[in-house]
Amino acid sequence: MRLQEIDTGDTLGSRLLIRFISTVSGMRLPDAARVAFYHKDFLGGVLGPWTQATMRGPSSWSVGERELMAAMTAKWNSCAFCVGAHRATSARSLTREVVDAALSDYRTAPLPAPLIAMLGFLEKLTRTPDEVTSADARLVLAAGVTQDAMADAVAVTTLFAIVTRYADALQFAMPTEAEFDKAADMLLKRGYA
Amino acid sequence: MTSQNTDHRAFALRLEQRVFSEPAETDPDLRRRMGERAAGGSPIAAPYDALAHQIGEAAYRVSDAQVAAVRDMVGTDRKAFELIVSAAIGAGLRRWKAGIAAIEGAAE
Numbered sequence: 001m002r003l004q005e006i007d008t009g010d011t012l013g014s015r016l017l018i019r020f021i022s023t024v025s026g027m028r029l030p031d032a033a034r035v036a037f038y039h040k041d042f043l044g045g046v047l048g049p050w051t052q053a054t055m056r057g058p059s060s061w062s063v064g065e066r067e068l069m070a071a072m073t074a075k076w077n078s079c080a081f082c083v084g085a086h087r088a089t090s091a092r093s094l095t096r097e098v099v100d101a102a103l104s105d106y107r108t109a110p111l112p113a114p115l116i117a118m119l120g121f122l123e124k125l126t127r128t129p130d131e132v133t134s135a136d137a138r139l140v141l142a143a144g145v146t147q148d149a150m151a152d153a154v155a156v157t158t159l160f161a162i163v164t165r166y167a168d169a170l171q172f173a174m175p176t177e178a179e180f181d182k183a184a185d186m187l188l189k190r191g192y193a
Numbered sequence: 194m195t196s197q198n199t200d201h202r203a204f205a206l207r208l209e210q211r212v213f214s215e216p217a218e219t220d221p222d223l224r225r226r227m228g229e230r231a232a233g234g235s236p237i238a239a240p241y242d243a244l245a246h247q248i249g250e251a252a253y254r255v256s257d258a259q260v261a262a263v264r265d266m267v268g269t270d271r272k273a274f275e276l277i278v279s280a281a282i283g284a285g286l287r288r289w290k291a292g293i294a295a296i297e298g299a300a301e
Contacts, residue, residue, distance in 0.1 A: 043278065077253070154289060162285035165284055168252035170274075
């Protein structure tokens with residue numbers, strides 16, 4: 001963590017909360033949660049609620065599929081922390097085998113065709129946003145994805161374009177695989193808000 | 194597929210307003226320039242330019258020195274945090290706008 005105050009907490013309440021959760025969970029509270037507790041006046045009322053609504057709110061994509069989109073977006077952004085966190089979370093419902101196949105090559109992974117088409121759009125949006133066209137969107141619509149579902153998926157990739165960038169700029173500490181698994185339970189139970 | 198959708202457009206607009214226009218511990222104009230630079234905009238003053246550009250292009254290559262230079266310039270962790278997050282959000286919202294424009298164009 002490159003900013004020490006995020007690591008320790010910037011208020012008495014957040015310092016106690018970080019210590020309490022770390023003790024109860026038996027692992028160091030991941031830096032993603034420490035950021036969520038930090039300087040809440042700035043983004044607390046905006047980024048958390050949008051992330052919660054996008055990842056856990058109503059959508060034709062399952063929670064596991066949205067977590068997979070987050071893991072894929074993390075991969076395209078080369079963010080090891082976010083790949084680890086969302087690989088573990090998506091594997092809870094999609095299985096580790098399927099998620100790892102997608103991370104290796106989503107085009108050949110055992111995923112529904114509409115999801116594969118959607119991931120193609122999201123990859124282009126991540127890597128070359130200025131080259132994304134309506135023709136790209138029409139390919140996804142033709143695969144059976146609605147406009148609303150496309151917007152849900154674009155929101156996932158937008159939010160993880162943001163999270164991966166501050167995770168790497170701040171240099172989040174890497175948990176072990178066992179810790180990512182434990183954190184996945186927390187993320188599924190408590191969500192992002 | 195159907196979806197009783199989240200109003201993503203309203204969330205994106207609210208996020209953009211909060212980060213780039215409203216008071217916080219740093220100047221909103223500096224936050225906006227960090228966001229624009231990370232979204233592919235023109236260079237800005239040192240030491241902000243190197244950090245914003247790196248966050249936009251490949252954040253995994255951000256260095257200790259790039260963060261430390263901005264932290265030293267602004268004087269507190271909170272201010273440095275605001276600027277780092279502003280750059281990340283600029284790059285993210287660039288993708289939101291491109292994605293939504295493509296979806297809306299496909300419906301016409």
